Amino acid sequence: MTTTALLKKLVAFPVLGGDSNLTIINWIKDYIESFGVACTLVPNLEQTKASLHCRIGPSVDGGIILSGHTDVVPVKGQNWDTDPFVLTNKDDGNLYGRGTCDMKGFLACCLNVLPNLVKADLKKPIYFAFSYDEEIGCLSAPELIRHLQNYYPETPKYAIIGEPSLMQPIIGHKGICLYTTTVNGSAGHSSGIRKEVSAINESARLILWLEAKMNALIDAGHIDLRFTPPHSSLHTGIIHGGIAPNVIADKAYFSWDARVIPSDDISTIVNAFKLHCQQRMQELKKIFPDFEIETKEIHPPVTPFDSKVDSDIVKLISKINANTNFGTVAYASEAGQYNEAGLQSIICGPGSIDQAHRANEFIAKEELIKYVELLHNLMHLFSSETIMKEL
Template identity: 40%
Template structure:
């Protein structure tokens, strides 16, 4: 029986265990991290945590093989998006096989990849690796790639220099060499409460926020009009969306506060802060105007996260490596979603995205990964084991 054939059932068993942990980003991931640590301990694989400041969440770094440069990093996030309000037809935190698919939250995005990486550990150790494979599992990717930067700093400063990084986001086990960046913002508008019939006595935070959101809509349309026709991305332009709005307490009260969140997803070469400068100027002007009416009113803008894009590398080592292990001879590919790949590249690592499943299933009710994708992922990991054993 081939290594891939033995690795596949092991990965499926691990996937069941990983999906059972509810690691929605608003919750802690420590229970899952502890379980992974116990699994690694059972195989004698050294590991370390890189926790957040509060100690409520943690990244995990593990090394399988010798403590030398030239290894490969397998990177993935442990958190998942919420299932709230989604019409699931099976338990989202239990893997449900059906019609060649494995349903469950995170099966595709991206616990399938984590399971495959962990399933390769015993085979890697048995092969007597000449080159190391590093596992890098992060937290809070789904809310802005917030956990990975501290983890990447440790990898860059304290590990023998890895040769390349494979980020296992769902790409149908095809190599992806570029992604858009994402920058997220929180805008808080403070007004002054009054009876809604007495508009001269107050100012509605909602009404002011609507004007600012309208400015973002105009900017979004401008970005679409000015799209570079040669852009390889779909959509070609930088995209700007308001994702969440909360404001007001009653229909007949001028709203005291309105808070909204928006993100800008920009391709390589586009500076998000420069794109948004006209909006920031509108915010400054509105802040001054509101304060002139009521000193406690105003507008504040806070950047919540900034994940840089992944720019395609000319003759990139990571892309060539992933293509060889995945048996991928297809065209160059880029994706519109963001990942920690851009953060690794910014830290100086050759980086590629390659993992099981399709992004079309990510974040959906009845999220699934195809069984065939897990098998292709197992074949990728089996070739990784061979590579590490040969020490190329």
């Protein structure tokens, strides 16, 4: 099948982050196994979702993982000109549909080169590793990575994460975690504000603490000029509380995120916030004994990603990709999780992140052609015993 035909099949699976992905993952599994390559599924506990991995080539150390995710973001409320789950080939050279660039275009390229990979005399193995629930927090990749590393007797060395980057090799991104903080205060008449503990007022103070913490990190020189903005950020995006202007709010909550540069640690920042909350509770329980502040993760932290410019993966990508303008990105991905697991990682994929998550998402057909060429370059590289010894 052509890359476009494969992409058409993949786009037709409307699997959103959080949904069961068994329809698309089983179709991919059947397609791969039709070429004689055994696939392994890594299901969740409920058996409603699964990641997939497989190996093409010999069982020797030093292979490379091609990593992608099977879920997409919702289309509800977006003004699409075409059916988002029907691939539309327009005269402008682009292919339209949800997930075309993020990141089913990458998956289609991998599946397109599979027949040639199977026939190639590979000296090092090439693995496919396709996950679920990436779009709601990169949730399944850690288990997929552990399973893959434990399943095969050999040890993979590299990972290419095919997020849309217009073929630019990306060597860093920030980490992220989302939290909800709930404040339990005391209700009362608004005239008695000094006798009660307003959950809204205390939430506002905590939000200002987060802003002050961000500014303190900047003032202390926690700067990484590779990123925009070049510092860790703490941001509150949702706040709810209260029932009337003249009633002191006894309940409030706010949701916030921490996006950290690789040299900062999310847990250090969050622990400092929780310590401050403990101090506030000790103080305000003197006024209202049942005063509480509770902070919960919305999902586990996504690890920052920082690949060294002198690493072997950078040398490898330079041999197969004409674009050697290495950069960083603001979005998070599974790259940090692969890197943290000991795999030298890099982001490089077809399509533009500017087209992701919006109405009329598209990928240029030229991008798919170029990425298939990159994968064929990888195949030839991994078929060369002389070159592989250099890496």
